[in-house]
Amino acid sequence: MTLPTPxxxxxxxxxxxxDSQRRAVAPFTPLDPEHxxxxxxxxxxxxLPHVGNLRAMLTADILTRVLRRLYxxxxxxxxxxxxxxxxxxxxxxxxxxxxxxxxxxxxxxHADLSAMNMLPPDIEPRATHNIAEMxxxxxxxxxxxxxxxxxxxxxxAVASFPSYGALSGRDPxxxxxxxxxxxxxxxxxxxxxxxxxxxxxxxxxxxxPWGRGRPGWHIECSAMAHRYLGESFDIHGGGSDxxxxxxxxxxxxxxxxxxxxxxxxxxxxxxMLLVDGEKMSKSLGNFLTIRxxxxxxxxxxxxxxxxxxQYRSVLNFTWSGLxxxxxxxxxxxxxxxxxxxxxEDAERAPPAAFLxxxxxxxxxxxxxxxxxxxxxxxxQGDTAAAADLRAAGRLIGLLEQEPDDWFRGEEGEGALxxxxxxxxxxxxxAARKARDFARADGIRAELSEAGVILExxxxxxTWRRGS
RNA sequence: GGUCCGGUGGCAGAAUGGUGAUGCAGCGGACUGCAAAUCCGCGAAUGUGGGUUCGAUUCCCGCCCGGACCUCCA
Numbered sequence: 374m375t376l377p378t379p380x381x382x383x384x385x386x387x388x389x390x391x392d393s394q395r396r397a398v399a400p401f402t403p404l405d406p407e408h409x410x411x412x413x414x415x416x417x418x419x420x421l422p423h424v425g426n427l428r429a430m431l432t433a434d435i436l437t438r439v440l441r442r443l444y445x446x447x448x449x450x451x452x453x454x455x456x457x458x459x460x461x462x463x464x465x466x467x468x469x470x471x472x473x474x475x476x477x478x479x480x481x482x483h484a485d486l487s488a489m490n491m492l493p494p495d496i497e498p499r500a501t502h503n504i505a506e507m508x509x510x511x512x513x514x515x516x517x518x519x520x521x522x523x524x525x526x527x528x529x530a531v532a533s534f535p536s537y538g539a540l541s542g543r544d545p546x547x548x549x550x551x552x553x554x555x556x557x558x559x560x561x562x563x564x565x566x567x568x569x570x571x572x573x574x575x576x577x578x579x580x581x582p583w584g585r586g587r588p589g590w591h592i593e594c595s596a597m598a599h600r601y602l603g604e605s606f607d608i609h610g611g612g613s614d615x616x617x618x619x620x621x622x623x624x625x626x627x628x629x630x631x632x633x634x635x636x637x638x639x640x641x642x643x644x645m646l647l648v649d650g651e652k653m654s655k656s657l658g659n660f661l662t663i664r665x666x667x668x669x670x671x672x673x674x675x676x677x678x679x680x681x682x683q684y685r686s687v688l689n690f691t692w693s694g695l696x697x698x699x700x701x702x703x704x705x706x707x708x709x710x711x712x713x714x715x716x717e718d719a720e721r722a723p724p725a726a727f728l729x730x731x732x733x734x735x736x737x738x739x740x741x742x743x744x745x746x747x748x749x750x751x752x753q754g755d756t757a758a759a760a761d762l763r764a765a766g767r768l769i770g771l772l773e774q775e776p777d778d779w780f781r782g783e784e785g786e787g788a789l790x791x792x793x794x795x796x797x798x799x800x801x802x803a804a805r806k807a808r809d810f811a812r813a814d815g816i817r818a819e820l821s822e823a824g825v826i827l828e829x830x831x832x833x834x835t836w837r838r839g840s
Numbered sequence: 841g842g843u844c845c846g847g848u849g850g851c852a853g854a855a856u857g858g859u860g861a862u863g864c865a866g867c868g869g870a871c872u873g874c875a876a877a878u879c880c881g882c883g884a885a886u887g888u889g890g891g892u893u894c895g896a897u898u899c900c901c902g903c904c905c906g907g908a909c910c911u912c913c914a
């Protein structure tokens with residue numbers, strides 16, 4: 374008998390999440406237990422996504438996978454920002470049409486995330502398809518006295534919102550004092566930010582009550598979150614670099630526009646991915662695209678690497694870390710190899726200790742430690758442990774290949790074919806029978822040179838690709 | 841400069857007011873024609889100075905070090 378999916382209330386473990394606004398880990402209580410609603414800030418589509426970007430995407434992926442296990446219905450919304458000055462600039466540099474650029478990079482984003490075994494969002498709105506919603510919000514903010522027009526711009530008046538700064542823990546007074554950027558003369562307060570800005574004829578723009586223009590960045594997410602999730606929803610997430618100003622501003626706009634709502638009930642922020650101790654970012658130029666990494670290691674190794682630290686800790690990307698993750702998966706797959714998946718395994722519930730670790734603010738390192746314990750037992754012949762390991766992996770998007778495919782599947786360029794390898798194994802077997810160990814060892818060395826490792830076991834010789 | 845987060849064995853990375861997981865690497869052994877894998881065993885850590893406490897790695901303060909953010913946009 375298998376557990377129902379998702380879990381019934383009585384058997385549901387408590388999920389705790391760190392909420393940036395509370396600045397504490399708190400038990401997660403959905404507004405509606407029958408329908409959990411999440412919003413994540415998606416990419417601005419002008420370039421390939423890099424592994425730093427991937428961290429927020431993976432955190433969202435793990436979170437939604439866990440929530441789907443716990444609750445009957447989850448709606449996950451992640452937007453595509455397809456209007457932005459960086460897009461306009463890139464299109465100009467490339468000599469490419471803006472629409473062509475955003476179409477192309479959106480497709481690349483989808484392809485890369487799909488390659489990473491990320492579950493797609495339920496709804497993926499595009500900014501350019503939601504201009505009317507943004508304009509409606511802006512009109513309302515003006516009507517309510519939270520926004521004003523100035524020189525063709527519409528600005529949000531931070532002074533009109535007493536709790537501005539409450540999310541990111543900033544004092545509005547200090548924000549003004551600490552402003553290091555030249556403040557536009559038409560702003561009432563240095564902290565005021567643009568909701569709508571005028572577009573010259575060569576820039577993308579839409580007609581509006583304030584003239585032809587384009588939206589500010591922050592209003593997009595507020596409008597799309599409202600359209601698809603309502604005035605109050607459960608979780609809003611993104612990278613810690615979005616906490617201020619982006620999320621602070623979203624919150625201000627949304628709460629001022631819909632004073633009866635609560636906007637996001639929990640705010641999740643993942644720490645940055647570092648390279649050589651510095652944030653991986655486009656502007657620093659120290660980024661690796663997802664494709665760069667997948668050219669050198671399997672998808673699951675990259676997923677595991679990104680899960681090797683809890684999402685709120687910074688994680689330093691290294692190639693040796695990728696290699697270590699690959700080796701960990703080698704062991705896990707070895708543990709599975711002895712216990713083929715049975716039909717009923719597909720419905721098997723992930724083990725309680727594993728799920729409990731994930732429910733503790735997505736503690737993936739602890740969850741992985743549980744997988745190590747299961748792998749150890751499975752290697753000792755415990756088939757139930759192997760099935761548990763498989764169920765655990767499936768929940769977080771790992772161990773989804775056949776062990777043989779994992780060990781033999783990555784035939785790189787110039788690699789020996791399986792047929793060639795097996796012919797050499799036959800030849801070696803004959804040599805061993807004839808007790809010609811020099812020849813047998815010669816073949817082993819030859820294959821080793823080509824990245825193929827032989828393993829003589831009780832049931833014959835097996836091989837794998839490795840280092 | 842301001843705000844926030846963090847500093848755990850060689851490395852990655854959990855946890856905790858009362859003898860600090862897990863993995864990688866290393867070392868010894870078993871197994872193996874040789875290997876690989878697996879198994880058994882070993883060594884190895886709480887940045888620093890104070891304070892609170894019977895007891896602090898954990899709580900508080902200072903210091904040092906690292907990272908992130910500081911608003912149309914380097």
